[in-house]
């Protein structure tokens with residue numbers, strides 16, 4: 063059974079930090095509305111579906127937040143203000159270049175009068191400086207606002223609040239919905255309060271999450287430019303599903319991608335046409351990013 067989106071918001075309490083995030087959204091969008099800037103909301107990473115109220119276990123998905131975090135950097139580069147709504151611990155713009163062991167590999171330790179001095183290895187200095195400058199510029203000019211979610215419920219609440227803040231920007235608001243949002247969940251009133259016992263195999267019944275694109279496009283931000291993503295693993299379904307979404311929700315574009323090739327190729331699907339954007343193996347090996355092609359294509363051909 064699919065509950066309606068109204069039902070969803072009526073039955074699921076808002077996250078505790080929602081009021082604080084709404085304040086940050088209001089200030090950010092007001093500033094950029096006054097400045098006449100375009101603002102893009104980039105959603106990124108995967109949502110979780112808790113199995114228990116006191117959550118020990120949850121259903122997750124593969125998304126690392128690469129699409130969203132890389133795209134956010136390119137939108138900033140093209141002068142857009144960015145609200146980056148991302149899953150806690152998934153990739154973030156700028157810091158994504160220096161995560162895990164990659165970060166430690168950039169550094170060296172030396173001794174100066176018995177004090178340890180840490181510096182960036184000369185071969186990486188230019189790269190670190192370039193990323194650091196862009197990062198500082200984005201924050202100093204207040205062009206980037208980052209907000210987090212973990213569960214699909216937190217995502218849906220935050221998305222609605224972000225839309226309410228963006229609505230006054232009308233066609234200067236762009237929604238770039240790259241997050242991998244759960245399609246199934248356990249309704250709050252059917253969820254176990256405590257950790258599910260392992261004394262026997264549990265029976266878990268999932269419901270369909272209401273498609274939030276419907277109210278988003280028709281009610282919350284009807285004048286915004288809305289881009290959704292469609293992920294499939296069966297290539298024969300990809301274009302038809304993207305087109306079905308466009309016909310159903312009446313938004314502007316679907317960016318269709320296959321799980322296996324998503325870093326190298328996407329298909330831009332609009333009501334009129336569809337075409338491929340891709341990188342060669344050589345471009346990929348040289349560190350070029352498909353998100354640069356996507357963002358440039360949107361700005362040059364689609365967003366008015």
Ligand code: PMT
Pocket residue numbers: 106107124125126127128129130239240241242243244245271272273274275276289290291292293319324
């Ligand atoms: O993060 P990476 O590892 O780089 O991976 C990037 C990506 C593959 C996750 C990304 O490119 C992508 O395809 N994201 C969308 C994945 C997805 O949720 O597809 P979907 O077919 O389930 O949903 C399609 C659209 O409907 C999405 O834009 C979503 O915002 C929207 N949706 C989904 C569920 C829901 N309840 N309501 C929605 O409106």
